[in-house]
Amino acid sequence: MTDSEGNSYLVYEYAENGSLSDWLHTHKDLQPSLSWKQRVQIAHNIADAINYLHNYANPPYIHKNLKSSNILLDGSFRAKISNFRLARSMDDDEGQLQLTRRVVGTHGYMPPEYIENGVIAPKLDVFAFGVIMLELLSGREAAGQEGKDRGDLLSSAINQVLDGDGVKDKFKGFIDSAMRNEYPLDLAFSMAELARRCVAYDLNSRPAMYEVLMMLSGILSSSLDWDSSDELNDSQSMRSGR
Template sequence: MGFSCCPFSLVFFLTIFSCLSLSLSQQPYVGKSTTACSIKDSSNSVLGYTCNGVNRSCIAYLTFRSFPPYDTVSAISHLLASDPSQISDRNSVSKAKTFETNKLVIVPVKCSCSGELYQVNTTYVIQHNDTFLLIANNIFQGLTTCQALEDQNSNLTTRLLYSGTRINVPLRCACPTKNQTELGLNYLLTYLVAKGDFVSSIANRFGSDTGWTLQANDLSEHNPTIYPVTTLLVPLKNPPSGSEIIEPPPPPPPSLSSPPSSSTEKDSNKTWIYSLLGAVGGSVVILGQWYLVYEYAANGSLSDWIYNDSKDGIFLSWNQRIQIALDVATGLNYLHSFTTPPHLHKDIKASNILLDSDFRAKIANFGLARLAEGEEGQFSLTNHIVGSIGYMAPEYLENGLVSTKLDVYAFGILLLEILTGKEIAVIYKENMNLSHALSAVLSDEVDQESLKLFMDFSMEEKYPYELAKFVVRVTYSCLEKNPGARPTMAEIVHSLTITLSNSMAWELSKTT
C-alpha cells in the first residue's frame, strides 16, 4: 500500500517541476539555422518559439523594415496580419503613411499558441520564382523560417510553389514567462537582427536591459553572438513607441541645382559627389592646377577579377561579388535619390569599378555623368549618344531617351558579368537574346543544371542556389526593355542587402 503511493508522488513532483521549468525557461535563440532548410531541429526554435508563457495569448510586437511594395501602413498591416490603426499609433504616423525604404516599423500583433508554439498566423500568395527560403528571408525578413513554412504547408515542396498559391505563414512571436512578468516585463518584441547589431545595442535601443535580453534568448555574456536575418526577443516593461526607433538622419546634401559661381566651386561640387561615392579622397591645387586625389585601388578594377581566369590563383567568392554589387548599387542610388537634382553616371561598367584592399567597390570615371533633367518617371532627350557598347539601354540607343533607368540597365549588365564571369560581348556571342538566356535559368526548377552552367565556374558552385536565382531575377528585371518596368536603385539596394545578409547566414551555416 505504501509502495503504491510512490508513482503518484513521482508524477506529482515531475508535473510541478515541469511547470516550474516552463515558467522560468526562456526561448532558445535560432542561431545559424535559418538558411539550412532541410534541418528541422525544434531545439533551437527554428519552427517557432515554445508556448511556455503565463498566457496562451497576448499582445506582442514585431519589427519590419519597409521596402516596396511593403512600405505603407496598409501593406505592412496586410502582410503581417496587424491592425493598421495600431501600426499608425505605435509609429506616430497616419494610416496613409508611406515609409522610406528600410525604415524600421513597429507592428503590434495578437500572439497565440498553436499547438506547442506561439505564432501570428498570416498568409502569402506565391509569386513567380518564389521559394520557401526567399519568402522567409526576403519577404518576411526572418520573421518566419523556411523550415516553419515547410512544416505548416506540408502539402507543398519548393518545386511545387506555383504562382497564385496561397500559403500559411507562421510569424515568430512569444508571450512573457512567469519569470519575466515577475520582473515587470509585460511584452516581448520580435526584433529583426541586421548586420552590425549587438544584443546590447538592440536592448539599449528599446530601453531594455542587456541581461534580460540575453536571458530571454537563452544567450550568455560569454557567447552573445547573433546573426543577420534572425530574430531576437526583446523584453519590455511598456509598449514600444516609434520615437524609440528613430535614428538620426544623415546630414542633408548640399543642393546642386544652382550653377557654381566659379570654376573652383564647380570642381569642389564634382569632388563632393565623387567623395560621397567613395571614389576619391578629395582635391588639391598644385602650381595653380586642380587635381583629384583618388583613393588607392589596391585590387585594381573589377574587370581584372571577373574576366580573367584567375588573379594569382584567387577568385572572388559569392559573398564578395554580392558585396561589390551592393556597393555599386548604393553609390548609384545616392546619385539618383540623394542629389538635387538627381544625377546619372551613364558609364557603369566593370572597368569603372575599382576595388580597395577589402574588395569594397568604388565607382570611378564620371566623364559622362549628367543631370537627370526629366521629372520623376519622365525622360529627357538627346541626340548625342555616347557610352560603352553592350551597356547602353535600348531606349537610349534607339530614341535618345535619358533617365536614371539608363544606369539601372547598365547595372543589370554589370550584375550579369559578375554572376557569369564573362564580358557582355562574350555573352552576346553565346546568346544574342539575354531575356531568353535568363528565362532558361529562372524556369529550371528540377536540377538547377541551367544555373550551374550560367554561373561563373570559378566559384565551384559554392553559392546558395536559391539566392543565386534570386539575383538572376534581379538582373532580369534590370534588363527589361521597357524602362518603366525596371526597378529603382533603391529597390535594388534593398534586394541586394537582404541577399548579402542571407548569404552571410548561409556561409555561417556551413561552418561548425
C-alpha cells in the same frame, strides 16, 4: 582639388585590388576567384552608390558609364564607382527623362531606349547595373565577340537561362565555375531574377535603384548568415565530401 595654377583634379582613394573587370575577366586565371560573399558585397556597394547618385546627391546624377572596368576594389574588396566623365545631372526643371543625339557608351551595357532613341533616364544606370550583376554571377563578359546584335549580349542570355525547361540545370551552367559550386543556389537565383528585372527591354519594367538596393540588402544579409563560418574550412569540407 585645384592646384596653384588653377588646374582641377579628381582624386580617388587608392584601389589596390584594381578593377572588377580584371577579377572577372582579364586576370581571372592568375588570381583566386571572388567568393560568393565578396560578389554580393560588391553588388551591394555599387547599388548603394548608384542609389546615392539618383536619390541623395544634390542635384541627382545619372552615371551613364557603369561597367565592370569602372568599378574599383579597395584592399577589403569594397567597390568604388569611378569615371564620371559622362555623368549627367538631373536638374529639377528637366525631370527624370532627357534626350540626346550623341549616344556614347560600351556595347553590352547600354539599354535599348538609349541606343535607339537617345533616352537618358535613371533606368539607364539600372540596366547597366543589372549587366554587372550578371557578370558577377556568371563570370562572363557583357557582350560576346560574334557581333553586335542582341543575341550576343549577357542581358539577353539570362532570359534563355531562366525561361523554358530545365531552368535549374541551365542556371547551374550559367554560374561562374570559378566559384566551384560554393554558393547558395536559392540566393544566386534570387539575384539572377533581380538582374533580369534590371535589364528588362522596357525601361518602365525595371525597378528603381532604391528598390534594387533594398532587395540586394536582403540577399546580402542572408548570404552572410549562410557563409558565417570560415570560407576556407567550408571549402575544404565540401571537397572532402565529394
